[in-house]
Amino acid sequence: xxxxxxxxxxxxxxxxxxxxxxxxxxxxxxxxxxxxxxxxxxxxxxxxxxxxxxxxxxxxxxxxxxxxxxxxxxxxxxxxxxxxxxxxxxxxxxxxxxxxxxxxxxxxxxxxxxxxxxxxxxxxxxxxxxxxxxxxxxxxxxxxxxxxxxxxxxxxxxxxxxxxxxxxxxxxxxxxxxxxxxxxxxxxxxxxxxxxxxxxxxxxxxxxxxxxxxxxxxxxxxxxx
Numbered sequence: 001x002x003x004x005x006x007x008x009x010x011x012x013x014x015x016x017x018x019x020x021x022x023x024x025x026x027x028x029x030x031x032x033x034x035x036x037x038x039x040x041x042x043x044x045x046x047x048x049x050x051x052x053x054x055x056x057x058x059x060x061x062x063x064x065x066x067x068x069x070x071x072x073x074x075x076x077x078x079x080x081x082x083x084x085x086x087x088x089x090x091x092x093x094x095x096x097x098x099x100x101x102x103x104x105x106x107x108x109x110x111x112x113x114x115x116x117x118x119x120x121x122x123x124x125x126x127x128x129x130x131x132x133x134x135x136x137x138x139x140x141x142x143x144x145x146x147x148x149x150x151x152x153x154x155x156x157x158x159x160x161x162x163x164x165x166x167x168x169x170x171x172x173x174x175x176x177x178x179x180x181x182x183x184x185x186x187x188x189x190x191x192x193x194x195x196x197x198x199x200x201x202x203x204x205x206x207x208x209x210x211x212x213x214x215x216x217x218x219x220x221x222x223x224x225x
Contacts, residue, residue, distance in 0.1 A: 019093060019168060039065070077115060077116065
């Protein structure tokens with residue numbers, strides 16, 4: 001199911017539909033960015049606790065988000081149409097505006113170039129990692145010679161797309177739209193729980209508190225968890 005904003009009544013029907021879907025997708029990526037930011041935060045204490053508690057699970061989640069981002073971002077700069085079917089892309093949005101209005105889209109066309117420039121650092125990862133598995137790329141990354149993806153690369157790409165969408169919105173609607181989403185405290189909450197669990201284990205091992213029975217409860221209720 002797609003995430004979408006409520007279509008603006010000031011926009012023509014097809015333009016409003018495409019805009020609402022793209023904007024909703026960008027907001028969903030903003031939420032994912034918050035999670036990725038927490039997982040990629042260079043905190044030695046945090047990384048050790050995540051590794052100790054989740055083994056490879058959190059690393060796998062981080063890698064999955066890191067691979068998903070370039071894929072979804074590049075989908076937004078795909079061609080405008082497939083035959084007669086509009087694509088949910090920035091170019092598709094421009095095409096819908098052209099078809100439904102007489103508005104000047106020259107600024108939007110120029111901004112597409114800015115988006116492509118912002119996506120450039122992600123293009124190698126997309127081609128060599130998410131598009132297919134390149135042995136040379138894998139070797140370079142393992143040896144520390146490959147182009148690493150940074151949070152700044154993701155942020156720059158999202159910002160460029162959001163500026164484009166702001167310009168589209170300004171053609172029809174007054175005022176501004178905030179792309180900020182409510183901070184997801186998933187990782188911080190998780191970190192608190194993991195830290196408490198680690199301290200609890202230490203107290204059990206030292207004999208300061210009795211052996212817990214959560215393992216027995218887990219086994220008895222495994223089918224419900």
